[in-house]
Amino acid sequence: MPRTPLRTSLDDLEVWFVTGSQTLYGEETLRQVADQSAAVAAGLSGLPVRVVWKPVLIEPDGIRRLALDANADDRVIGIIAWMHTFSPAKMWIAGLDALRKPLLHLHTQA
Template sequence: MAMENPFEGKEIWFGVGSQDLYGEEALRQVAQQTGEMVDFLNNTGKIPAKIVLKPTLKSSDGVKEFMVEASANPNVIGVITWCHTFSPAKMWIRGLEVLTKPLLQLATQHHKEIPWETIDMDFMNL
């Protein structure tokens, strides 16, 4: 008899943080880049649970709600977070205090390399 997959139906939620102050175009790019990362991870075939992209987290209340929902959902086995576009660390504190699932925090940027010669404040990791 074959062993059942313990990860069948399980999810890992992916939450990306940004802020409204950067405008709709920046937030659209944040969502697009995060979607690319989630698609890449899901298509590797190396992660046994489905990674689910959640809406961009833009406030402390939004982060806390995301963490409460992830913690309460029996199908969620963990969360991945990514602080994109100057998502302030203090925005995450209240949510992390209530999280009861494993956390993987990505400290990275979307691009492979930083354009050091031309970078300016408009670059913002987009």
């Protein structure tokens, strides 16, 4: 059986940075959430893998779709999830159940 060489570069790998919120807060707040989320993702640019910012997730179907997309993409090695404003846990159940990649829940407090 031929041996597969070990990967020596992480250049082609990605971690997706996703942010949870909900429509309850209104469009202006969701724009702020997106801006702040993109800034946090950019702040993680020193990691040895590329951090890819994804749009703010505000509904169960979008969360599940993102998890399935991550599963299907061989470049994605995991997801960093940040709940910017209150994002009901129930909204995440189907997506997290579908996710087959590592998940890091980033918790911050101002």
